[in-house]
Amino acid sequence: MSARVLLVGIGGLGPWVLERLVRSDAVGGVVAADVDGARAAAVAGGTRLGTTLERRPVAVEATALDLMDADAVARLLQEREIDLIVQAGSLLPVQRWWSIAALPDAGPRLQRAGLGPWLALQLLLPLSLARAIERCGWQGTLLNLSYPDAVNAVIARTTAVTPAGAGNVSLLAAAVRQAVAEQEGCRPDEVEVALSTHYAHVRWAMGGGERPRRHGVLRVLRDGADLTDRLDPFELLRRGGALIPWGEASHPLTAASVVRHVELLLGERAGAEHMPGPCGLVGGYPVRVGRDGVVVDPPPGTTVDALRVVQEETQQEDGIAAIAADGTVTFTDEAAEQMRSLFGAASAELHPDDVEEQARRLLAALDGFGTGGAATAPLRNSTNRK
Ligand SMILES: NC(=O)c1ccc[n+]([C@@H]2O[C@H](COP(=O)([O-])OP(=O)(O)OC[C@H]3O[C@@H](n4cnc5c(N)ncnc54)[C@H](O)[C@@H]3O)[C@@H](O)[C@H]2O)c1
Structure with a gap:
């Protein structure tokens, strides 16, 4: 049986995954989705043309999809009869992060903090997707690419979904x-x-x-x-x-x-x-x-x-002290200290209900970071919560 795959997140990695999926004999159709529907359409259009050129019998569609919209996710899963989801959506602005990681002063501190303190930016979309899946009762497989080493544990502890992972x-x-x-x-x-x-x-x-x-x-x-x-x-x-x-x-x-x-x-x-x-x-x-x-x-x-x-x-x-049974993530003292020295403030923990708020604060911290190796605008309204 050839399966129908939903690939969400047509950013840097997504187009490469799409090109490979449409050439797999296990896959009969792919829906390429992104909050930026125009980008998904442009990328899927090129991929579809490639399959026409190669005479591959695979259906390639594109759609706009906001992973934060549970109703839209449920509708799409049902209408397109999806068997498997590959989740490559992310809020972490990878290029911005790497530009800080390349700075001689800030880079080593960012590495010492690990990827853990950035968890909210990696977790928000797959967690929202898992909650939508749980709500609509879809029974297929979720393959999550966003920091699965930590994200999958939080999702499995807070929803009825147990994702698979890839990479790393x-x-x-x-x-x-x-x-x-x-x-x-x-x-x-x-x-x-x-x-x-x-x-x-x-x-x-x-x-x-x-x-x-x-x-x-x-x-x-x-x-x-x-x-x-x-x-x-x-x-x-x-x-x-x-x-x-x-x-x-x-x-x-x-x-x-x-x-x-x-x-x-x-x-x-x-x-x-x-x-x-x-x-x-x-x-x-x-x-x-x-x-x-x-x-x-x-x-x-x-x-x-x-x-x-x-x-x-x-x-x-990697900056994570523990992930509790209720999905609450505690960051290590070392990670919190490095993040504080870089951005002026840091959270000591992440509760599953606060993921969106913490993601917003992390994005503001990245935006406010100057290229001279010091934060130009420390995190506003942030508390070092226990
Ligand atoms: N497991 C691995 O080995 C591995 C390797 C590389 C990248 N990754 C992960 O894959 C993910 C994607 O990486 P990338 O470099 O392509 O990132 P990217 O920022 O280039 O792409 C992310 C995409 O998500 C989309 N998006 C943002 N908000 C959305 C929403 N609400 N609904 C739907 N789509 C939304 C963006 O429009 C963008 O196209 C990241 O989490 C990254 O860490 C994992």
Whole structure:
């Protein structure tokens, strides 16, 4: 059966995902949606023309959709008979963020704070989408790309939806396989790895922020032979991370991870992969993915629970102290201090009902940040809430 996929968020990453989805035999139709309907229409128009040129029998539509509008989401899911949603909408102005991250003074402080304190900007749209899904009772799969290492845990704890994820640990696992193959002088398909890594590992392996205390390399096999003990795990992550391109250049790679997961989620046979934020868990894990869902699949010698504990510890290195059972997120003291030194104020925690308000304050902080390495307009009306 060819499935109908809704792809929301046709920004920087979305068009790459769209190009890959329409070339997958598992996908019979894609609806490309964005709050900026004109942009979605322009991008989908080009993609549709490409499929006409290649004589691919796939339907490509575009529509304006505001993920904050639960009724519009419900209508679209029902009218277009959507089987799976890929969520790539975001409020984080990536270019603005990276321009601050590149400043010699502010950049290291931004990296020390981690991605965690920016959670509200990544969480608002997928959380709003999950609430809309819960309300209308849609039964398909939500694949969320926005910081799934943390966002999926909040969504699973506050709604009836348990999203899948893609990218992050999935990219690092492929990169480590390739790095091992280069070292061993063999082909990447002869190498199997099992990693349990958080986004904090991916960021460090790619050259940003501090080295996490735990490495998360669980097993490395070449043609079934176990190489794990003779490899330096941190060195391996670093060499893998160096293979992952920075910024927009990584979009084709992330799109490859998305399509791999989409095909497993829709396909007849389950397969082994790596996924950030599976089953409502914090961080990334080895998983088995299939039409019946996602199962965390640790190698012999460890358990899901042991991995979960390590990932919850590692998220602190991305600025998140804890995600409570009710979805309340507490930021680390270090993250709050770095954010305060950069923007004049910081929140100590994020409650699921305050996501929109905190997102608005973070956007104002980014807008007010001068390029000279200091905030020109500290956050207004913000309190350091407990
Ligand atoms: N998992 C991974 O490995 C990975 C890799 C790259 C990017 N990402 C994530 O993917 C997401 C998208 O990244 P990007 O670089 O394309 O961001 P972007 O800012 O370029 O695009 C975001 C899109 O969301 C749209 N949008 C904003 N508000 C909306 C709303 N209310 N309803 C519908 N659409 C709305 C915007 O119009 C924009 O087109 C981000 O969360 C980013 O962190 C994940």
